[in-house]
Amino acid sequence: xxxxxxxxxxxxxxxxxxxxxxxxxxxxxxxxxxxxxxxxxxxxxxxxxxxxxxxxxxxxxxxxxxxxxxxxxxxxxxxxxxx
Numbered sequence: 323x324x325x326x327x328x329x330x331x332x333x334x335x336x337x338x339x340x341x342x343x344x345x346x347x348x349x350x351x352x353x354x355x356x357x358x359x360x361x362x363x364x365x366x367x368x369x370x371x372x373x374x375x376x377x378x379x380x381x382x383x384x385x386x387x388x389x390x391x392x393x394x395x396x397x398x399x400x401x402x403x404x405x
Contacts, residue, residue, distance in 0.1 A: 325383030329356075332381075342373050346384070364403045 326349065332341045333353045343349065343358045344367075351358075359373050364384065382404050386396055 323383070325381075326351075328381045328383055342377065344370065344373065365398070 325345075329341065329343055329349060329351060332338045333351065333355055338355065341353070341356045343351075343356060344361050344364075345358055346361065346364075348358060348360060357373075359370055361367070361370060384399060384403060386399050388396065391399070
């Protein structure tokens, strides 16, 4: 999906020093620049708050397709999580 493409571009860029990827499952990508943090509950990021220290840019790529989950879950993932 788009998150994988964004990750590839960031890791490959000479302008990016470090990539912190909050993910639902390991991506399989490896790089000295990459720190992956597997998150089991995106509605509670308190445990992972330190991952946001010294971050300059954020790409939000988490999402679900319309119709694959109920309306409330769709809203939670696409609207509430980024808040």
